Amino acid sequence: MIIYLIAGIALIISYLIDKKKTINALKLTYHKLKKILPSFIIMLIFVSIAFYFVSADTITKYLGNGSQIYGMFLAFFFGSISIMPGFIAFPLAGVLLENGASYIVIAAFTTTLMMVGVVTFPVEKEYLGTKVSLIRNTIGLLIALTVSIIIGVFY
């Protein structure tokens, strides 16, 4: 909610300094939101379906134990197709650790969760184009792989 406060204060200050510019800014806001709204709705639809199939319980069930290499690739998969805020993801990662998952698997899951977005692809594509979005997500996957290996070296 703090961001509403920040945006509100910024708007008021902006309005006091220059009324016209502020109205232009609000027009920009409106046009940008309107343009991207369909892609956002598509993204929400993907998210709602992905979350049904891949709930926190599912992830715990599959990543809790098992071989490291197999677990790592499974974690890449779950991390890439899910989207969840940090306050859900990291407690979940904590539970996974307690259930016997290795740090490699945790790193693979959390890093792909942050860097690879299958369900956010419709929004990303709208701004970056399909090709560059694909490249960017592939790079994210490679970075996640590197992070997992380095974590494996240290733990």
Added chain:
Amino acid sequence: MLKKIIISVYFLFIITSLLIGYQPGLEVGLNLVDFAKNMLKILPPAFILIGLFEVWVKKETIEKHLGENSSFMGFVWAIILAGTTVGGIYVAIPISYSLYKKGARYSVIFTYLGASAICRVPMTIFEATFLGIKFSLIRLLTSIPLVILSSILLEKFLIKIDYKMGQKD
């Protein structure tokens, strides 16, 4: 067109599920409401700030600090900006587009995008709490240099193919 079909079919499915009490459909619908609420908490004010950014911040300022001739500090600024970005990629992507229009270079833009995924401050605090500071440090020290490096390489490629951000391919 495809978007309209997906949206129509989806809502038809949710409404039918509501009428006949189909449990999986209801759960998917509840997920949608949940995530939509979360996004409403962030999207409108984030886009207001983006609008204000576009009218107030001069192109020359962004060009100087984040553009073609910016120093390594451009990357540092990108990472600091990313650390304080709220929400997820759905906020970072529109911001990166505004940066592009103001004249930021691709390597800085993609560093910002990558860093906004991995360096957000509140998220990292959460991570360190549950997985330990050592884990967070190793992750950040490995991924940040890789994000910068890959962004520099990506920029070279994008210039070669004459890429323009915001154009459909």
